[in-house]
Amino acid sequence: MSTTQRSPFPYKLIATDLDGTLLRSDETVSERTRAALTAATEAGAAHIVVTGRAVPWTRHILDDLGYQGLAVCGQGAQVYHAGEHRLLTSVTLDRQLAGLALSKIEAEVGPLALAASRDGLDGEVLVGPGYTVQEGPLPVVAFEDIAELWSAPLNKVYIQHPELDDDALAGIARQVVGSLVDVVMAGAGVVELLPLGLSKATGLSLAARRLGCRSTDTIAFGDMPNDIPMFGWAQHGVAMANAHDELKAVAHEITASNEDDGIAVVLEQLMP
Numbered sequence: 001m002s003t004t005q006r007s008p009f010p011y012k013l014i015a016t017d018l019d020g021t022l023l024r025s026d027e028t029v030s031e032r033t034r035a036a037l038t039a040a041t042e043a044g045a046a047h048i049v050v051t052g053r054a055v056p057w058t059r060h061i062l063d064d065l066g067y068q069g070l071a072v073c074g075q076g077a078q079v080y081h082a083g084e085h086r087l088l089t090s091v092t093l094d095r096q097l098a099g100l101a102l103s104k105i106e107a108e109v110g111p112l113a114l115a116a117s118r119d120g121l122d123g124e125v126l127v128g129p130g131y132t133v134q135e136g137p138l139p140v141v142a143f144e145d146i147a148e149l150w151s152a153p154l155n156k157v158y159i160q161h162p163e164l165d166d167d168a169l170a171g172i173a174r175q176v177v178g179s180l181v182d183v184v185m186a187g188a189g190v191v192e193l194l195p196l197g198l199s200k201a202t203g204l205s206l207a208a209r210r211l212g213c214r215s216t217d218t219i220a221f222g223d224m225p226n227d228i229p230m231f232g233w234a235q236h237g238v239a240m241a242n243a244h245d246e247l248k249a250v251a252h253e254i255t256a257s258n259e260d261d262g263i264a265v266v267l268e269q270l271m272p
Contacts (some may be wrong), residue, residue, distance in 0.1 A: 009272060075194050093181070119153040169191050238263075
Protein backbone atom coordinates (compact mmCIF):
# COMPACT_ATOMS: atom_id res chain seq x y z
CA MET A 1 0.00 0.00 0.00
CA SER A 2 1.46 3.36 -0.96
CA THR A 3 1.35 6.42 1.25
CA THR A 4 1.29 10.01 0.11
CA GLN A 5 4.05 12.07 1.69
CA ARG A 6 3.06 15.58 2.70
CA SER A 7 5.18 18.21 1.00
CA PRO A 8 6.88 20.84 3.14
CA PHE A 9 5.62 24.41 3.30
CA PRO A 10 6.57 25.95 -0.08
CA TYR A 11 8.36 29.02 1.37
CA LYS A 12 11.16 29.15 3.92
CA LEU A 13 10.43 32.76 4.87
CA ILE A 14 7.15 34.60 5.50
CA ALA A 15 7.63 38.37 5.62
CA THR A 16 4.72 40.39 6.99
CA ASP A 17 4.23 44.11 7.33
CA LEU A 18 2.54 45.17 10.58
CA ASP A 19 0.05 48.02 10.22
CA GLY A 20 -2.76 47.28 7.82
CA THR A 21 -1.40 43.78 7.22
CA LEU A 22 -0.64 41.57 10.23
CA LEU A 23 -2.33 43.90 12.69
CA ARG A 24 -6.02 44.70 12.72
CA SER A 25 -7.09 48.30 13.34
CA ASP A 26 -6.99 47.71 17.12
CA GLU A 27 -3.33 46.60 16.83
CA THR A 28 -4.12 42.96 17.61
CA VAL A 29 -3.50 39.79 15.61
CA SER A 30 -6.47 37.47 15.19
CA GLU A 31 -6.42 33.96 16.59
CA ARG A 32 -6.87 32.57 13.07
CA THR A 33 -3.81 34.44 11.78
CA ARG A 34 -1.75 33.44 14.82
CA ALA A 35 -2.71 29.80 14.25
CA ALA A 36 -1.86 29.96 10.53
CA LEU A 37 1.57 31.46 11.25
CA THR A 38 2.22 28.87 13.95
CA ALA A 39 1.28 26.04 11.58
CA ALA A 40 3.52 27.45 8.84
CA THR A 41 6.50 27.79 11.18
CA GLU A 42 5.93 24.28 12.49
CA ALA A 43 6.01 23.17 8.85
CA GLY A 44 9.47 24.68 8.44
CA ALA A 45 8.99 28.35 7.56
CA ALA A 46 10.38 31.32 9.47
CA HIS A 47 8.20 34.37 10.10
CA ILE A 48 9.75 37.82 10.00
CA VAL A 49 8.08 41.15 10.70
CA VAL A 50 9.05 43.93 8.27
CA THR A 51 7.69 47.32 9.31
CA GLY A 52 8.13 51.00 8.68
CA ARG A 53 7.95 51.60 12.42
CA ALA A 54 11.26 52.16 14.18
CA VAL A 55 12.18 49.73 16.98
CA PRO A 56 10.82 51.83 19.89
CA TRP A 57 7.39 51.93 18.22
CA THR A 58 7.51 48.21 17.31
CA ARG A 59 8.96 46.56 20.39
CA HIS A 60 5.80 46.61 22.55
CA ILE A 61 3.76 44.97 19.77
CA LEU A 62 6.33 42.21 19.27
CA ASP A 63 6.49 41.63 23.03
CA ASP A 64 2.69 41.39 23.22
CA LEU A 65 2.74 38.84 20.40
CA GLY A 66 5.42 36.79 22.14
CA TYR A 67 7.52 37.28 19.00
CA GLN A 68 11.11 36.10 19.52
CA GLY A 69 12.65 36.32 16.04
CA LEU A 70 14.23 38.99 13.89
CA ALA A 71 12.31 42.08 12.81
CA VAL A 72 13.14 44.61 10.13
CA CYS A 73 12.16 48.05 11.41
CA GLY A 74 12.37 51.67 10.31
CA GLN A 75 11.71 50.94 6.60
CA GLY A 76 14.72 48.61 6.52
CA ALA A 77 17.05 50.80 8.57
CA GLN A 78 17.10 48.47 11.57
CA VAL A 79 17.41 44.73 12.03
CA TYR A 80 16.22 43.94 15.55
CA HIS A 81 16.38 40.71 17.57
CA ALA A 82 13.08 40.69 19.43
CA GLY A 83 13.93 37.78 21.72
CA GLU A 84 17.14 39.44 22.91
CA HIS A 85 15.86 43.05 22.69
CA ARG A 86 18.99 43.84 20.72
CA LEU A 87 19.62 46.06 17.70
CA LEU A 88 21.76 44.12 15.20
CA THR A 89 22.15 46.71 12.44
CA SER A 90 21.13 50.33 12.03
CA VAL A 91 21.38 52.85 9.17
CA THR A 92 21.04 56.57 9.80
CA LEU A 93 19.96 59.45 7.61
CA ASP A 94 22.62 62.00 6.64
CA ARG A 95 21.27 65.07 8.44
CA GLN A 96 22.97 67.55 6.11
CA LEU A 97 21.39 65.87 3.08
CA ALA A 98 18.03 65.70 4.84
CA GLY A 99 18.17 69.42 5.60
CA LEU A 100 19.01 70.20 1.99
CA ALA A 101 16.16 67.96 0.81
CA LEU A 102 13.68 69.70 3.09
CA SER A 103 14.70 73.14 1.86
CA LYS A 104 14.27 72.03 -1.76
CA ILE A 105 10.83 70.53 -1.09
CA GLU A 106 9.69 73.64 0.76
CA ALA A 107 10.94 75.83 -2.08
CA GLU A 108 8.54 73.87 -4.30
CA VAL A 109 5.45 73.46 -2.10
CA GLY A 110 5.82 75.89 0.82
CA PRO A 111 6.26 75.19 4.55
CA LEU A 112 6.05 71.62 5.79
CA ALA A 113 5.13 70.20 9.18
CA LEU A 114 7.97 67.97 10.38
CA ALA A 115 8.67 65.02 12.63
CA ALA A 116 11.61 62.65 12.93
CA SER A 117 12.60 59.30 14.38
CA ARG A 118 15.87 59.24 16.33
CA ASP A 119 18.16 56.24 16.02
CA GLY A 120 18.58 53.55 18.67
CA LEU A 121 16.60 51.13 20.81
CA ASP A 122 15.02 54.00 22.70
CA GLY A 123 15.07 56.60 19.93
CA GLU A 124 12.49 59.31 20.49
CA VAL A 125 9.99 60.51 17.91
CA LEU A 126 10.26 64.28 17.64
CA VAL A 127 7.20 66.22 16.49
CA GLY A 128 7.20 69.81 15.31
CA PRO A 129 4.49 72.49 15.15
CA GLY A 130 1.50 71.53 13.03
CA TYR A 131 2.46 67.89 12.56
CA THR A 132 -0.54 65.57 13.07
CA VAL A 133 0.35 62.46 15.04
CA GLN A 134 -1.79 59.36 14.80
CA GLU A 135 -3.25 58.34 18.13
CA GLY A 136 -1.37 55.61 19.92
CA PRO A 137 0.14 54.53 23.21
CA LEU A 138 3.64 55.79 22.52
CA PRO A 139 4.97 59.17 23.60
CA VAL A 140 6.39 61.81 21.29
CA VAL A 141 8.67 64.72 22.10
CA ALA A 142 7.55 68.14 20.87
CA PHE A 143 10.08 70.59 19.44
CA GLU A 144 9.86 74.22 18.40
CA ASP A 145 13.40 74.98 17.26
CA ILE A 146 14.42 73.19 14.04
CA ALA A 147 17.93 72.82 15.46
CA GLU A 148 16.55 70.22 17.89
CA LEU A 149 15.63 68.05 14.92
CA TRP A 150 19.28 67.75 13.89
CA SER A 151 20.82 67.39 17.35
CA ALA A 152 21.12 63.56 17.32
CA PRO A 153 21.30 60.77 14.69
CA LEU A 154 18.03 60.07 12.85
CA ASN A 155 16.59 57.11 10.93
CA LYS A 156 14.00 59.16 9.05
CA VAL A 157 12.21 62.47 8.72
CA TYR A 158 8.41 62.69 8.34
CA ILE A 159 6.77 65.44 6.31
CA GLN A 160 3.19 66.71 6.07
CA HIS A 161 1.68 69.53 4.02
CA PRO A 162 -1.39 71.58 5.02
CA GLU A 163 -3.08 71.14 1.64
CA LEU A 164 -1.43 68.40 -0.45
CA ASP A 165 -2.53 64.83 0.13
CA ASP A 166 -0.02 62.07 0.80
CA ASP A 167 0.25 60.82 -2.76
CA ALA A 168 0.73 64.32 -4.17
CA LEU A 169 3.28 65.30 -1.53
CA ALA A 170 5.27 62.09 -1.98
CA GLY A 171 5.19 62.45 -5.76
CA ILE A 172 6.45 66.05 -5.74
CA ALA A 173 9.10 65.30 -3.12
CA ARG A 174 10.33 62.34 -5.15
CA GLN A 175 10.67 64.51 -8.26
CA VAL A 176 12.48 67.30 -6.41
CA VAL A 177 14.86 65.39 -4.09
CA GLY A 178 14.81 61.79 -5.35
CA SER A 179 18.56 62.01 -6.06
CA LEU A 180 19.30 63.01 -2.44
CA VAL A 181 16.98 60.85 -0.33
CA ASP A 182 14.37 58.16 -0.80
CA VAL A 183 10.74 59.25 -0.36
CA VAL A 184 8.10 56.73 0.69
CA MET A 185 4.44 56.84 1.58
CA ALA A 186 4.00 54.43 4.46
CA GLY A 187 0.46 55.10 5.61
CA ALA A 188 -2.19 57.76 6.02
CA GLY A 189 -0.40 61.01 6.83
CA VAL A 190 2.98 59.29 6.76
CA VAL A 191 5.38 60.50 4.05
CA GLU A 192 9.00 59.78 4.95
CA LEU A 193 12.47 60.83 3.86
CA LEU A 194 14.97 57.97 4.14
CA PRO A 195 18.64 57.34 3.32
CA LEU A 196 19.03 56.96 -0.44
CA GLY A 197 18.80 53.30 -1.47
CA LEU A 198 17.25 52.16 1.81
CA SER A 199 14.03 50.15 1.67
CA LYS A 200 12.29 47.26 3.32
CA ALA A 201 13.98 45.09 0.69
CA THR A 202 17.49 46.02 1.85
CA GLY A 203 16.68 45.32 5.48
CA LEU A 204 14.85 42.10 4.64
CA SER A 205 17.74 40.82 2.53
CA LEU A 206 20.13 41.36 5.47
CA ALA A 207 17.82 39.60 7.90
CA ALA A 208 17.09 36.76 5.47
CA ARG A 209 20.81 36.13 5.07
CA ARG A 210 21.11 35.74 8.84
CA LEU A 211 18.29 33.17 8.69
CA GLY A 212 19.85 31.28 5.79
CA CYS A 213 17.03 32.25 3.42
CA ARG A 214 17.00 33.81 -0.06
CA SER A 215 14.58 35.96 -2.00
CA THR A 216 13.39 32.91 -3.91
CA ASP A 217 12.38 31.34 -0.57
CA THR A 218 10.20 34.28 0.47
CA ILE A 219 6.52 35.18 0.43
CA ALA A 220 5.74 38.76 1.50
CA PHE A 221 2.53 40.45 2.68
CA GLY A 222 1.90 44.21 2.69
CA ASP A 223 -0.53 47.07 2.14
CA MET A 224 1.31 50.31 1.26
CA PRO A 225 3.66 51.71 -1.40
CA ASN A 226 6.62 51.31 0.98
CA ASP A 227 6.11 47.55 0.54
CA ILE A 228 6.77 47.72 -3.22
CA PRO A 229 10.55 47.09 -2.91
CA MET A 230 9.87 44.12 -0.61
CA PHE A 231 7.49 42.67 -3.22
CA GLY A 232 10.17 43.21 -5.86
CA TRP A 233 12.68 41.28 -3.76
CA ALA A 234 10.45 38.39 -2.66
CA GLN A 235 9.42 35.45 -4.82
CA HIS A 236 5.73 36.14 -4.19
CA GLY A 237 4.06 39.37 -3.04
CA VAL A 238 0.57 39.35 -1.55
CA ALA A 239 -1.35 42.62 -1.18
CA MET A 240 -4.16 42.94 1.31
CA ALA A 241 -7.65 43.87 0.04
CA ASN A 242 -7.21 47.20 1.86
CA ALA A 243 -3.87 47.87 0.14
CA HIS A 244 -2.93 51.02 -1.76
CA ASP A 245 -3.54 50.75 -5.50
CA GLU A 246 0.19 51.19 -6.26
CA LEU A 247 0.99 48.03 -4.28
CA LYS A 248 -1.92 46.06 -5.74
CA ALA A 249 -0.58 46.89 -9.21
CA VAL A 250 2.69 45.02 -8.56
CA ALA A 251 1.34 42.21 -6.35
CA HIS A 252 1.28 38.61 -7.51
CA GLU A 253 -1.91 38.04 -5.52
CA ILE A 254 -4.53 40.00 -3.59
CA THR A 255 -5.98 38.47 -0.44
CA ALA A 256 -8.64 39.47 2.07
CA SER A 257 -8.15 42.55 4.25
CA ASN A 258 -6.20 42.74 7.48
CA GLU A 259 -9.55 42.78 9.32
CA ASP A 260 -10.60 39.57 7.55
CA ASP A 261 -7.52 37.39 8.17
CA GLY A 262 -5.97 37.96 4.76
CA ILE A 263 -2.63 36.45 5.77
CA ALA A 264 -4.31 33.34 7.18
CA VAL A 265 -6.37 32.88 4.02
CA VAL A 266 -3.20 32.54 1.94
CA LEU A 267 -1.16 30.52 4.42
CA GLU A 268 -3.96 28.00 4.95
CA GLN A 269 -4.12 27.42 1.20
CA LEU A 270 -0.36 26.83 1.08
CA MET A 271 -0.25 24.38 3.97
CA PRO A 272 0.65 20.82 2.98
